[in-house]
Amino acid sequence: MSGTEPRHDYLWDRTGPPDAEIARLEDILGALARREPAPALPLPPQGFLAAQWVGAALLAASVIIAVGGITLAYKFRQPGAAWTVTRLQGSPTIGSLEVGDRARLPVGGWLETNERARAALMVADIGHVEVQPRTRLRLVSTGQGSHVLQLERGSLYATISAPPGQFFVQTPSSTAIDLGCAYTLSVDEEGGGLIRVLVGWVGFAFGGRESIVPAGSACVTRRGVGPGTPYNERVSPAFREALQTIDFRGASPDAPPALDLILAEAEERDEVTLWHLLSRAPADDRDRVFDRLAAFVPPPTGVTREGIRAARPDMLDAWWNALGLGPRPALTK
Amino acid sequence: MTDVDDLVRAAQRGDRAAFGALYAQFGRLVHGVLLCRVGRTEVDDLVQEVFLTAFERLSTLREPSAFGAWLAAIARRRATDHLRRARPTDELPEDVAAPARPHAEAAQILGVIQRLPDAYRETLILRLVEGMTGPEIAARTGLTEGSVRVNLHRGMKMLRESLSGTQRVAR
Numbered sequence: 001m002s003g004t005e006p007r008h009d010y011l012w013d014r015t016g017p018p019d020a021e022i023a024r025l026e027d028i029l030g031a032l033a034r035r036e037p038a039p040a041l042p043l044p045p046q047g048f049l050a051a052q053w054v055g056a057a058l059l060a061a062s063v064i065i066a067v068g069g070i071t072l073a074y075k076f077r078q079p080g081a082a083w084t085v086t087r088l089q090g091s092p093t094i095g096s097l098e099v100g101d102r103a104r105l106p107v108g109g110w111l112e113t114n115e116r117a118r119a120a121l122m123v124a125d126i127g128h129v130e131v132q133p134r135t136r137l138r139l140v141s142t143g144q145g146s147h148v149l150q151l152e153r154g155s156l157y158a159t160i161s162a163p164p165g166q167f168f169v170q171t172p173s174s175t176a177i178d179l180g181c182a183y184t185l186s187v188d189e190e191g192g193g194l195i196r197v198l199v200g201w202v203g204f205a206f207g208g209r210e211s212i213v214p215a216g217s218a219c220v221t222r223r224g225v226g227p228g229t230p231y232n233e234r235v236s237p238a239f240r241e242a243l244q245t246i247d248f249r250g251a252s253p254d255a256p257p258a259l260d261l262i263l264a265e266a267e268e269r270d271e272v273t274l275w276h277l278l279s280r281a282p283a284d285d286r287d288r289v290f291d292r293l294a295a296f297v298p299p300p301t302g303v304t305r306e307g308i309r310a311a312r313p314d315m316l317d318a319w320w321n322a323l324g325l326g327p328r329p330a331l332t333k
Numbered sequence: 334m335t336d337v338d339d340l341v342r343a344a345q346r347g348d349r350a351a352f353g354a355l356y357a358q359f360g361r362l363v364h365g366v367l368l369c370r371v372g373r374t375e376v377d378d379l380v381q382e383v384f385l386t387a388f389e390r391l392s393t394l395r396e397p398s399a400f401g402a403w404l405a406a407i408a409r410r411r412a413t414d415h416l417r418r419a420r421p422t423d424e425l426p427e428d429v430a431a432p433a434r435p436h437a438e439a440a441q442i443l444g445v446i447q448r449l450p451d452a453y454r455e456t457l458i459l460r461l462v463e464g465m466t467g468p469e470i471a472a473r474t475g476l477t478e479g480s481v482r483v484n485l486h487r488g489m490k491m492l493r494e495s496l497s498g499t500q501r502v503a504r
Contacts, residue, residue, distance in 0.1 A: 009467075009482075009490055011485055011486065012466070012467040012482055013466045013467055013468055013469075014466060021493065022489070023460070025461050025492075026443060026461055026464070028438050028439045029439050029442060029458075029461045029462045030462065030464065031436050031439045032368065032373055032436070032439050032440075032443060032462050033361070033364070033462050033463050033464060034360055034361050034364035034365075034380070034463060035377070041353070041356050041381060041385070042382055042386070043349060043352070043388060088464075089464050096498055099402060116463075127354070128357070128358075130357060139472060156431065157357055159350060159353050159354035159357050160350060161348060161350045161351055162345065175472075180350050181353065182350055182353025182357060183356060184358070198353050198357075199349045199350050199352065199353030199356075200349060200350050202355070215349075218449070254363065294398065310404065
């Protein structure tokens with residue numbers, strides 16, 4: 001900025017009294033803004049770019065180097081001391097105080113946005129969270145290797161660059177566990193929620209129920225039940241509805257036809273969904289899920305129908321590993 | 334704001350989460366640049382295409398601090414390609430298929446902005462549609478704050494004149 005005396009200029013930076021016509025245009029044109037949460041970005045599979053240049057042999061090396069680079073970068077970072085809140089739009093509040101351009105969110109503090117407000121949070125030194133309108137969240141704790149937010153309602157966009165399992169968002173129905181990723185998470189008035197993963201992986205857990213959600217996929221959660229089965233964002237609405245029937249109304253008479261629909265529509269891209277259903281479908285139906293998944297990824301040696309019917313963790317892990325998606329992340333320590 | 338240079342360097346090393354962060358931070362910029370030029374129903378798909386192109390070419394970007402300007406240039410080229418391949422017309426696409434009435438007035442005003450000179454329409458859309466402030470626009474596009482401020486005020490003056498003319502004609 002230039003000039004020696006401070007001057008308010010609403011068009012420039014929204015300082016000073018709003019210009020009535022500009023405010024009216026903002027209201028009207030805001031309907032055309034980029035919608036939030038943003039659609040998932042379907043990045044090519046890991047290693048795609050390297051493969052273009054150097055072939056398969058260097059591909060593996062590049063992955064190792066990338067992982068090592070991230071780890072080293074993390075190791076030599078300065079630990080973050082505080083969570084800074086930056087106002088992006090409107091008037092977010094911390095407690096009863098309006099956030100100016102910047103403020104600090106203390107442990108235990110609540111950050112709230114109304115229908116016109118947005119804010120950005122720096123997650124210690126590991127990432128960034130954009131808080132969307134009509135959101136209420138609390139910083140539960142932050143310290144070396146563990147950062148916890150509580151999202152009571154509304155939605156946020158998180159991008160985290162740290163080893164898995166350091167950033168958690170508690171919701172009334174599940175906890176989102178960062179596994180090195182970017183995602184949106186929203187919570188409705190009933191405490192249910194939806195997570196959509198843009199990059200990497202997110203774990204979603206409640207009680208002993210866990211879902212692992214990869215990029216390009218989403219997962220619904222319901223209060224009292226926990227996370228549903230993750231699904232690829234390209235599946236049909238009927239597929240999504242059928243999954244919700246199985247996940248949240250599993251004992252209803254609608255569940256068997258719902259599973260019929262899922263198995264009929266499932267494609268190779270749905271292997272993560274099918275893997276979760278191995279242990280979530282009614283025991284009598286698990287053979288059918290077994291057969292459908294086996295059509296895309298054969299069960300590795302040692303994995304048996306009997307073991308899957310009994311939801312044996314060692315066999316589920318073995319089949320997960322056969323999907324070629326990397327080791328199954330441990331969501332609970 | 335996170336350090337964009339660090340994110341770009343990390344993404345160049347293959348850190349997909351870092352690229353996700355760039356997608357989050359620069360999404361509104363790309364959306365706005367495209368919205369200046371193509372119909373709004375096509376913008377979401379094109380935003381994704383622009384970021385996928387950027388992801389593929391990221392290794393060619395030598396100066397991380399130029400990421401925003403580089404990305405905006407990709408978006409402008411993508412919009413031009415899109416219009417070239419679209420049905421033959423010399424006019425900017427109209428949003429005649431507005432799905433909801435509340436969007437009708439917005440689409441009408443957008444049409445007026447789209448007819449302003451390049452520099453003004455892009456800055457105005459980033460400010461009025463995407464909700465970015467002048468300093469944010471400067472930081473994201475690589476323009477100087479002085480240029481952005483001038484574009485905003487001159488563009489707003491032209492927009493006011495155009496809108497008052499439109500309203501007179503409408504009466």
